[in-house]
Amino acid sequence: MHKALRHGLENEHGSPTIRRPAFMITRNYQVLEKLVESRLQHVIASMGDWAKNQAEWRSFGLTSQAQLDREVGLFRMVLGKSFALAVEEGKTRRAENPLFWNLRNAFIRSDSIGLDRELKYAFQTFLMRSRFPKAVNELHMALADLRFPYEWYPATRMLQRTIHLHVGPTNSGKTYNALQALEKARTGIYAGPLRLLAHEIWNRFTAKKKPCALVTGEEVRIPTDADTWFHSCTVEMTPMNARVDVAVIDEIQMIASEDRGWAWTQAFLGVQAKEVHLCGEERVVPLIQDLCARIGEECIVHRYQRLNPLNVMDESLKGKFSNLQKGDAVVAFSRVSLHQLKAGIEKETGRRCAIVYGNLPPETRASQAALFNNPNNEYDYLVASDAIGMGLNLEIKRVVFEASYKFDGVTFRPLTVPEIKQIGGRAGRFRTATRETAGDTSQPSPGLVTTLDEEDLDLIRAAFGKEAPPIPTAGLFPPPAVIERFHSYFPPRTPISFVLARLREMSRLSPRFHMCDFTNAMDIAEIIKQYDLSVSDRCVFLNVPMNLRDPRQVEALRAFAKCVAEMGSGHLLDFPEIDLEVLDLARPTAPSQQVEYLHRLESLHQAITMYLWLSYRYQGVFQSQGLAFKVKELVEAKIADHLEKLSFVEEQQRSKRRRMRKLAARSERKERNLLAIDEELLPPHDEGAGQWAEEGHEEPLFDGEVAAERPPAAAAAATAADAKV
Incomplete structure (x- = not known):
């Protein structure tokens, strides 16, 4: 069955503007439907029967195995109707057939893993269909109204900012001119996509004897001999409460990113600067001009040409x-x-x-x-x-x-x-x-x-x-305050992963915004759901930097969440889940062992990165920051030594x-x-x-x-x- 679907998917398609024959699309949707049916059995089994998982099933209003079985049967009927709309009537758009749209796109993006995840949340949403009275549903709808994200930053809206948009191809001087404005200011912020760029701007300012703070997810350096200073940061760490003269937001076209676009949207809408300089590609101009018109701010576009062919x-x-x-x-x-x-x-x-x-x-x-x-x-x-x-x-x-x-x-x-x-x-x-x-x-x-x-x-x-076509929308992700309030209107013990799924489905957005991908956040929420954390703490963990495909990092995440929940010892050496033993191993000679050795080093490096990231958010818990930096250096040296000995x-x-x-x-x-x-x-x-x-x-x-x-x-x-x- 799956093989047939793969075969259909791998047929040559040609130009994206040439549509495949309808019968071929119908055939592939039918095969996808059979795959969905088989994956649903796996999903229901993984969620546990009613007797073994009573607490969670009760939070969705189920009081017996018979009731669970009946709901599964009804959900199968809903799935059948959804695929019938797609196959028989050609209704596949999100607005007219959202269940099919979500399942199809989850399969395209993440294969069976994404399909299983989407089926689980779709079934949970189905279970909750009659759990809320009309008044609560209306309140949910109001909280999920995210059409006006610029209102999330009232202090910024009180300013009269001027937006300078520097656009042009690579090597046209746009970032150079924006940084010139920043250097002439008394106070300012640089926000870029990479740690290495944040480091470069920080080095540039400190070399010119200008006090500058470096703020990234895992490293914070604040000047100790100055009362005011510039900020150089990754865009996620842009300070929203600092009033400055000039802010430079680099690579503004990344506002369209499915994963990180929300950070550029947040920085653009929320930074409190008299002048905001945005640097990026020409295709972002219509979007930024439209957003500036909505918030009543002047937008001045500076266009640059490449300086050489x-x-x-x-x-x-x-x-x-x-x-x-x-x-x-x-x-x-x-x-x-x-x-x-x-x-x-x-x-x-x-x-x-x-x-x-x-x-x-x-x-x-x-x-x-x-x-x-x-x-x-x-x-x-x-x-x-x-x-x-x-x-x-x-x-x-x-x-x-x-x-x-x-x-x-x-x-x-x-x-x-x-x-x-x-x-x-x-x-x-x-x-x-x-x-x-x-x-x-x-x-x-x-x-x-x-x-x-x-x-x-x-x-x-x-x-x-x-x-490339113009960028149509800016990315959004609901801020913690919205998630916390939305969560408060659900029964106790409702998994936050479901709350996020429900918020995603109910959200109303302006045509100029799109919702960023919830996948990682919902997966993290599932991993840590067993621990007694506040909703606020859970929202912090939703953004922790990690690779969810690595079992070692998943175990480290669980250990960190447990530590916060129990207010236990957060010393680095007290976490057996952190694979410090790999530091004592000699570089293996067998190629197969070398791959595993490198995987272990990478897992340790990312676990330490997680620890450092959390240490800035829970300073009283994760106290071994200095030791963590030292271990990070040792791991990086080991990785570098191994990589330098690779052959071609x-x-x-x-x-x-x-x-x-x-x-x-x-x-x-x-x-x-x-x-x-x-x-x-x-x-x-x-x-x-x-x-x-x-x-x-x-x-x-x-x-x-x-x-x-x-x-x-x-x-x-x-x-x-x-x-x-």
Whole structure:
């Protein structure tokens, strides 16, 4: 059954504007319906029968197993009607068939895991259909009215701000001009998408003897010898209660991100600055102008042109490092790939290769950039993550894409047009600090863009010939105050994951906003639901930076939640769930053991990151902050040492790229197939660099190949169901 659906999804589709025949769509929806039926059995079983899980079932109004069975039967009828609307009447839009829309999109985004999750919350919502009197339902609707998010910031609305919108392509000087305004101010804020950018601005201000605080999710440095100071922060940490002269919000197009867009919306609507300078792409202009008109603030648009030409080459490197040229930057999307490429380039060319990615310590990153920018040494090449698309000062002559696809945390997918332009646009920087210091005022050569493999070049070339459509909406996520009040009108012991699902379904939004993805928040809520936490504490944990696919991190999260609930010891060494033992292990020699060793180091690093993030929010509980920073440094050194010893095997890497390219194409065809009749597409792919797994961004250590190639749980379950039949 699942195999048939996969086969339907993987048929070639061609242009997105060409619709598939209706009978093919109908067939795939019918197969999807059978898959939903089989997954529902699994979901109900996982929730436990009435006798074993009475407390939770009673919170949904069920008092016996017979009543539960009856409700399951009724829900099956509702599912049948939903699919009948899609198959027989072609009603698949969210407004006319929301249950089908949610199930289909959950399957597209996250396969069986997403489908199971959506079925669970849909069933819980169905159970609650008659639990509330009309007056309470009306109150729920009022609380879920999120059409006017600018009213969440009354102090800001009392100001008369001026919005300066700096837009243009990469290497056009837009961020430079915004930062000039910030430097001339008496007080101000810089908010950017990456920790590395927050560090760079912090270094820039402190070097000029301007007091500046650094505030990211896991690190806070406040000046001790000044009464007032600038703030340099990741956008999630933008201070909403500080009145300043100037605020700069970088990469404003990320307001469209499905995961992090809410942070840009919050910063834009809430920052208390006389002047707000937004830097980003031209396609965000209509949205920002409309939002400014709604809040009655002046919007001044500053448009910039690229300072030098940018050309896509006619040929790739044919997979050969021998075709590299001095000044080339090879871009990859995981730290393992970066280090393997570095090893291969140095072995093949006999020249040195610098390496730059966001998770490097700031000092190391700066020294590597300096080595690459210096024309008088043996560092001819650079390997870098897509973080270079976010403003690093590098003397790149040509950008070489290792691949035209990336792992987004769920699946492989092709790079989007904005991502390709953002990264490729770093070629041929107009004037770097190195050239300015040397007094070089000559006009630079055009920037060049190409790929490592010929198979990827057409997609990259096509992207530079397209204009991305205007950004239609800004991301929103309900603030804690809304969640807490909404939760207060539900029966005791109602899982907060269900409350979030209910709020998501009932929310009313303005046409200029979209709801950001609730998936991680609902999963975290499920993980910690057994602990006696206040709703306020639960809302804090909803945003904790972690990888939910890693069982070690899930166990660490449970331990941290239990510690807060019981007000226990929060000393780092009191958590056996934190895998400190890996620090005592020597680097294994067997390749299979090396992968597991690296996974353990990465899990420990992210667990420590979680601990530090929580230490700023529960200072009286998680008290080993100093020790945590020390352990973090040790783990980073271990990871760096391991990565530097990786080898490059050409045929293995070529084969790996072929497999990943196929997975990306499969994912794209799957999405197009199930959306082919609709114009109402899935929420947008994330804007910008990396996986965006946490505040401030970390490049993923692995590229997701291992996880993506495992047989999906849905396939296994469907195969088992077919065998029973």
